[in-house]
Amino acid sequence: MNRRMTSEQLVVWRALMDTTNDLRRVLGARLLRETGLSPADYQVLLALSEADQRRLRSSELADAVDWERSRLSHHLARMERRELIRRDECATDSRGAEVVLTEEGARRFRAATAPHLRAVREQFADALSAQQIDALAGILRDLRQHLKGEA
Amino acid sequence: MNRRMTSEQLVVWRALMDTTNDLRRVLGARLLRETGLSPADYQVLLALSEADQRRLRSSELADAVDWERSRLSHHLARMERRELIRRDECATDSRGAEVVLTEEGARRFRAATAPHLRAVREQFADALSAQQIDALAGILRDLRQHLKGEA
DNA sequence: GCGGTATGGTTGACGCGTCAATCACGGAGG
């Protein structure tokens, strides 16, 4: 099949990219301003907070946040400088590293949770009706499904 | 009002961020692979292609793509190295710059249009029904509206 | 044990985005 998109489809595509981009930007900036944590910091701290002993092997953490190892490595380097996390040697595999949440990291994450959830509610959830949320859930499910083959 | 979000709202929020992120990534990578242009390149070339004389003042271009001037300046520097655009002095205001589409830039953009539209259709439009497109349009309109105050 | 390969993780280079500082020119008021 080789038909063209309707212009509505194209417009909605642009709107999707632009709006989600703005949402990301606004919420990310707000999080940083209110808590000093970037969205990426938040994801990492969340995963570590939920982990047993507040520590994870580097590759488990990569799975948890769904990042490439390289990206994680770079980000952990920045977080380690700020003493949000620490990297210990792994007892059972000397290639490996264990990423450990520091006290400071745990504290900062706890302090960030409420502001973050409030921001998501105010700037996302409050804008949409229950029906819209349901419809959006379906749309995202289908998009993700469709993407699966070629991701 | 100080109620919490439902967990569905939060899940849909995460799905929105994750899915749009993946879409951006997959389509961006595909565009680059197929045409050698990044999404940002494409936006700039599109705006210039549509401009009178294929040239725009730097700040008009910034308005057209809705970027900060600083971001545009950095990006134009990279594009100029690749000879996709050129920067001329402006005749009427010697502070200003005129951004001009080069032949090469125009050629590359023309060659990129069809693959790009095809990719958007395949990975976005083909995944959704007409009803879903309409619903999504409404959702995005409301989100954008809601965002307006605090952007 | 020993060679080869797979795996865990890091590094460097580079594109992209943001912020704050800066520079150069234009324009108004004295």
Place this chain on the structure above:
DNA sequence: CCTCCGTGATTGACGCGTCAACCATACCGC
């Protein structure tokens, strides 16, 4: 004129992401 201010645009520093190259260790088969 000339000073002061606003504006057009660039720069530098830094965080973030990706890709390809790399290093070290583990593990498998002989």
